[in-house]
Amino acid sequence: xxxxxxxxxxxxxxxxxxxxxxxxxxxxxxxxxxxxxxxxxxxxxxxxxxxxxxxxxxxxxxxxxxxxxxxxxxxxxxxxxxxxxxxxxxxxxxxxxxxxxxxxxxxxxxxxxxxxxxxxxxxxxxxxxxxxxxxxxxxxxxxxxxxxxxxxxxxxxxxxxxxxxxxxxxxxxxxxxxxxxxxxxxxxxxxxxxxxxxxxxxxxxxxxxxxxxxxxxxxxxxxxxxxx
Numbered sequence: 388x389x390x391x392x393x394x395x396x397x398x399x400x401x402x403x404x405x406x407x408x409x410x411x412x413x414x415x416x417x418x419x420x421x422x423x424x425x426x427x428x429x430x431x432x433x434x435x436x437x438x439x440x441x442x443x444x445x446x447x448x449x450x451x452x453x454x455x456x457x458x459x460x461x462x463x464x465x466x467x468x469x470x471x472x473x474x475x476x477x478x479x480x481x482x483x484x485x486x487x488x489x490x491x492x493x494x495x496x497x498x499x500x501x502x503x504x505x506x507x508x509x510x511x512x513x514x515x516x517x518x519x520x521x522x523x524x525x526x527x528x529x530x531x532x533x534x535x536x537x538x539x540x541x542x543x544x545x546x547x548x549x550x551x552x553x554x555x556x557x558x559x560x561x562x563x564x565x566x567x568x569x570x571x572x573x574x575x576x577x578x579x580x581x582x583x584x585x586x587x588x589x590x591x592x593x594x595x596x597x598x599x600x601x602x603x604x605x606x607x608x609x610x611x612x613x614x615x
Contacts (some may be wrong), residue, residue, distance in 0.1 A: 448474060448483035455487065459494050467494040475507075485511070485519045492526045496533070504530040512546075521550040525560055532567055541567035541576070558584045558593035565600060578604050 451474045458467035471494060474487035488511040495504035508530060512523035524547035531540035544564035551557040565580035581604070584597035 448478045448481065448487075451477075452483060452487050452490065455490055455494075459490060459497070462497070464494045464498045467491075468498070482516070485515060488515075489519060489522055489526070492523075492530070496526065496530060499533075501530045501534040505534065512543075517550070517552070521547045521552065521556060521560070523547075524550060525563070528560070528563055528567065532563075532570075537567050537570035538573075541571065541573075545580075554588050555591045555593070558588040558591035558597075561588070562593045562596060565597070574604055 451470055455467045455471040455474065458464075458470060468491060471487045471491035475484050475491060478484040478487070488507060492504045492507050492511075495501070495507060505527065508523055508527040512520065512527055515523045524543050528540045528543035528547060531537070531543055541564045544560050544567055548557045548560035548564060551560055561580045561584050565577045565584075568574070568577035568580060578601065581597040581600045584591070584593050585601060588594065
C-alpha cells in the first residue's frame with residue numbers, strides 16, 4: 388500500500404508562502420492595518436478602564452452601604468436614609484443598589500415613613516433579583532399594612548410567599564397575608580392562606596398559629612388537618 392508522506396520542505400514552503408502573502412497584504416493595505424491596530428488598542432484600553440471603574444464602584448458602593456447599615460443599626464435613621472438613597476441612585480442597576488434599596492426601605496419604615504417606603508419598594512420589588520425579591524415584597528407588605536392599605540398588603544405578602552426560597556419564609560409570609568386578608572374582611576382568602584400553611588407547610592413554626600386561625604374562622608367544621 389502506498390503511503391503519502393508530507394515532506395518538511397513542503398511544509399516550510401507553505402508556511403513561508405503564507406507569511407509572504409500576509410506581509411504583502413499588510414504592505415498594500417497599510418491604512419486598513421493601521422485602523423485595525425488602533426481599534427484593537429482602543430478596545431483593550433476601554434476594557435481595562437471599564438474593569439477598573441467597575442471595581443472602584445464596587446468598593447465605593449460597599450463603603451457607602453456599610454455606612455448606611457451602621458447608621459441604621461445605631462437608629463440614626465435620617466443619616467441612614469440619606470446615605471442609602473445616594474447609593475441607590477449612584478449605583479442603579481447593580482447588586483449594591485439592590486441591597487441599598489432593602490436597607491433604605493427598612494430605614495423609612497423605622498421612621499414611620501410608610502408612603503416613602505412604599506415608593507421605594509414599588510419601584511424595586513418587581514425587578515429585584517431572586518435573592519432580594521421575597522424580602523422586598525415582604526417589606527412592601529409591611530409598609531402597606533402600616534399605612535392601613537390592607538388589600539395591597541395581602542397581595543404583597545402573597546408575592547413574597549411565592550418568591551420565598553425556604554418553606555419557613557413562605558409560611559411566615561402566608562401567615563402575614565392571612566392576617567391582612569382578615570383585616571380586609573375577606574375570610575375566604577385568609578382561610579386559603581392559613582390552610583396552605585397547615586396542609587403543605589406543616590413542619591414550619593407558623594403551623595400552630597395557622598391551625599388556631601383556621602379553627603376560629605371555620606368553627607372547626609371545614610378543615611381536616613391532622614395535628615402532629
